[in-house]
Amino acid sequence: MRSTLKFAVPLAVAALALGACGTKGGDTATPAASGGAAACGNYKIGMFGALTGPNANLGIYIQNGVNLALDDYNKKHGDCKVTLENYDSQGDPTQAPALAKKAIDDKKVVGIVGPAFSGESKAADPAFNEAGLVTITPSATNPKLADNGWKTFFRALGNDATQGPAAAKYIKDTVKSTKTFVIDDASEYGKGLADIVRQDLGAQVVGNDTIQQKQTDFSASVTKVTSSGADALFFGGYSPEAAPLIKQLRDAGWKGTFVVADGVKDQSFIDNAKDAAEGTVITCPCVPADVAPDFQAAYKAKYNEDPNTYSGEGYDSATILLDGIAAGKDRSSMVDFVKSYDKKGVTKQLKFDAKGESADIKVFAYKVEGGKIVSVGEIK
């Protein structure tokens, strides 16, 4: 019986301790900060995306842009700074919902930049929508995301449905390809884009293949491309696969034009494919960096490198939210603020249509020349 007591006593004490403490909430309404712009809300904005793990590069490029926007804001509003809260999903849809809940529960968070990828967007956006927390994604380009009727969903760049036709047009009109080969990486992004290109090019597509993400040996695809006699190849996918693919194609003596989309538009593609990257055409619904020289200079000063993929979009997305905070908006009024936003950002005119898509989308063509990605103008 003594041992029973040993167990029972601490339990009883614990129960008492819990019972003794007070309660909060219930009837007592939380004092609302209705004082207007004067009262500092200690607001935060969230950055939702892969910041660690294998997909971290893209997330960090975005985060850099967001941080730059925060610096600008906090310099002007030294008495009421806004801080950044990171939600590192590692790009994994499985982790996304719990992180979204965390952001939603933090009442100081008035808006989210992200989620960065389409998969995690699908997993997390329903929760954001239900909670009325604005998300502006700087990088998730799946067209269907806008069709869910999420009232909190905004996209600060063009989706794949605008880029695909532009890529096809460029291949037809500028590259003047008559025999085009199309490869995708079976990812949501790559396959979606490649299917649009396939459809638009129609009969001039001489062959198709699908590779796997993380694949490194492309000998079968290379044989298919070279034996098809294609004079151009469109690849829907990301730079980790694009670099070895073009390298192996050039090694096999293929001379055609390599056309890719924004998923390949980063310096690591050139660093790794080296000479094989020369002449690669990259389409992107993003305005060339030289359009916004101030942004480019500021970015370079802070990070010691040129702005990378989606850094500008990250900057713009954060700027919209920060403008909202400056205008005294809180979480619930932010949705309407973003919806009616209309200002020039560093990447484009920032304005959204009824579905949350960017209203003003231009697709640009870039080319790898001398180890640099240079703009060759808008695809019209």
Next chain:
Amino acid sequence: MQNLIDNFFAYTITGLTIGAVYALVALGYTLVYGVLRLINFAHSEVFMYGTFAALWVVMLLGGRPGAGVGQVVFWVAMMFVAAMAMSGFIAVLLERVAYRPLRKRNAPPLIALISAIGASFVLAEIMGLRSRITAWVGLDDNLRDYVRNSRNNAGLPTIISPQPIFTIGGYHVTNVDVFVIVGAIAIMVILDQFVKRSRLGRGIRAVAMDPESAALMGVNRDRVIQVTFLVGGVMAGAAAVFYMLKIGITRYDAGFTLGVKAFTAAVLGGIGNLRGALLGGFILGLAENYGSAIVGSQWKDVVAFVLLILILLFRPTGLLGESLGKARA
């Protein structure tokens, strides 16, 4: 199907080159399995470190396209030295840190697998975090080119530009293809002779056959095991060089998939059997390429695994049966 028939030799030769890499990595699995009866799960990382060593040494020596023959031979030789040394070192380290303590404690085999999985994570992550680690030690300025974008691809400059040497059935066989296939076979012949004829090789065979009797006969088991890991690591280092010459790009997680394939090749040929590893590697490389030609590259891995399952159903000990140096023939 028509595509495969029209370009049969193209698919065959390129399949053999990647098959050669599988085979060399498979040797590491097979050797360790032969003497220790365990799947060295972290062997894939041994290979991955070799690819980086090969890359770094070329960067250090200023490798670039279009150099003279003597220059290129020197670079490639240094790649072999660096990759084999690095992979051999990692393999031995792995044995010391992840396996020997377990052996001393008589841990169950499953635990060795867990330890290997842990070691595999640690090794891959160290490579994936190398920029952070160098920043800690304050070397990031000196080593920037070697460590930057450590989660991303790292590419080797094309030091041997592929030139067609001769043509079979419409496919221009390049110098790289020939070098990889012939080089891999040559290395494996040397290994085969080493295991058959040398003293250490006899020790390996003896431990594989019966560890306890071998110990009674005066074979130092720990030393044999260490040598086995070293040899397996050196083979993986050679594979890494061929891989870098052929593929040209590596990453901190490049070992994983290749390791799974190489292990499949080892089982396919009969695990514990050196020639089986060679055969298994080549067959796997060919099957993947032929499969990709017929059903599309997205089914490449599926083709490999289905082939494995079929072989195990009809020949449960692999194609050539299990025997390390005819241990249990």
Next chain:
Amino acid sequence: MSTTTSTPAARKPASPRFRERVNNLPKAVKILLWVLFAIFLFLLPLLNIPFITTEGSDFGGVLFTVATYVLVALGLNIVVGYAGLLDLGYVGFYAIGAYTIGVLTSEHAHMAWVVVVPIAIVIAMISGIILGAPTLRVRGDYLAIVTLGFGEIVRLTLVNSEWLGGAQGISDIPKPPSFELFEVPSIDWSSGAPVVDLDTTSTFLKFGINDFVPYYWLALGVISLVLLFDILVKSSRVGRAWEATREDEDAAELMGVPTFRFKLLAFALGAAIGGLSGALFATKAGFISPDSFQLLLSILFLAAVVVGGAGNRWGVIVGAIVVSYFPERFREFADFRVLVFGLALMLLAIFRPQGLLPPRRTVRAKRADERQAVLEEGDAHV
């Protein structure tokens, strides 16, 4: 091949004494303790206990993930721990369970959740039998690679099959029916002392988008059912047949145990539980894609079982908690999480080779070994 030859230098058995003391308690007290423990588990996500609660991610969501890992570990324990079959492709069954839910409630049909979950279990079980029937005859180490291949085949089929949604996966998986019975308040520690927070509540079994606690409760319920099943099976003839097969297959066969059939049974039961966990995961996530079923997950599942102590159901539960909870709790390590996890696995393998909680049989076997050692060598070295 896995005969456990234990070292003579066994650690001081601290836990058996604790166990004996618990066993000696009167039955009523034991039941009371269990009930209190169950209530504690039930309230855990709402207590928000400092230090335990995950800072970087929602605790309810994390606890649900932990619960699915526990369920998976219990299922895999039948395969690895009880029957001694090394399975590296368990994620395949998990994916099959999840996709059955996705396909039948959203992608191609709109059947009721309660109907689909049993179907998911059955389909996972059948796939276990289809994979097991030909491959269980091959030797243990080969089985590892065959199952690994199976896991990858499942994932790649999901990626490349339009019918299954391809890489886009399946979204809009409906929630289970809710029975809103009562609200449970949570505890707020922000002022230092625990305060009952009536603003933040969870409604008992209201399955919404923004509250994961009810899903956690659902998972807890399922875990207790599976545990009960596990205890019944393990102590039955089937459990003993598994033990015999694992220890010495040939001897078991000679004694008239149809080892193949029992191995297949273990495989099928394991697959069924894997499918069930996958079904729960899909239900809570509402969206599934092949990304959620990477090969790495299989390895984590196996690590959970072995870390905890293959063969001990309480051990594998602890293992599952370690593997799934710690990476979330220590989010501040951010980029170093996987590295630390790998190091932990290595240390554990060296210092607790039988797992955190070894199965009782090995403790028993150890004692027998010690006794034998004493008999053989005398008392000299003790």
